Amino acid sequence: MATTGNLLRSERERQGWTLQEVSVAIHIKIEYLQALEMDQYDCIPGEVFVKGFIRCYASFLGVSGEPLVSVYKKKGITIDKDNKGLSSMTDVKETRIRKRYTKKKARWVEISLVAGFLIFLVLIIWMR
Structure with missing residues (x-):
């Protein structure tokens, strides 16, 4: 099963965006975007931020964030x-x-x- 990070990274790469460009566009630190793509959520300050960053990142890429948040929740990862x-x-x-x-x-x-x-x-x- 694909992870949230894998889905975000593959969609970003498919569209030809760099992490730096995404970071500037959505005002989220590049370190947090890297953590999202590597599914290392403990680097992000709080579960609310993780969900918000996933939604924001997905919205920027033109995909719905809710399914990605659901994938994140199903993994049972808690901060x-x-x-x-x-x-x-x-x-x-x-x-x-x-x-x-x-x-x-x-x-x-x-x-x-x-x-x-x-x-x-x-x-x-x-x-x-």
């Missing part, structure tokens, strides 16, 4: 959950949450300052 890709995605999520709360805090500070200034102006006008 270690302790992979750097997983932890970096968690860091991104935590950063987004922190930014959201920081923005809310800044908004309340702005509202408080404006309200305080308006109260100050009303008091000055009322005292005259």
Whole structure:
């Protein structure tokens, strides 16, 4: 049975593309494309990225990515959950949450300052 990597490589070669050209066109590192073609998925940061890269690569070649992802899944290959890709995605999520709360805090500070200034102006006008 052909592997996902073999299918991608044979289609790329049939169309006359080099790995460098594909890498530039779809904005995926050449190392990841090589790993896909050699079915060495542990080099890619996370299973979600593997599936996404397979779909993107297949789409570029003009073939459906879903059958290739199915072939990948049937092989039973899983990526270690302790992979750097997983932890970096968690860091991104935590950063987004922190930014959201920081923005809310800044908004309340702005509202408080404006309200305080308006109260100050009303008091000055009322005292005259």
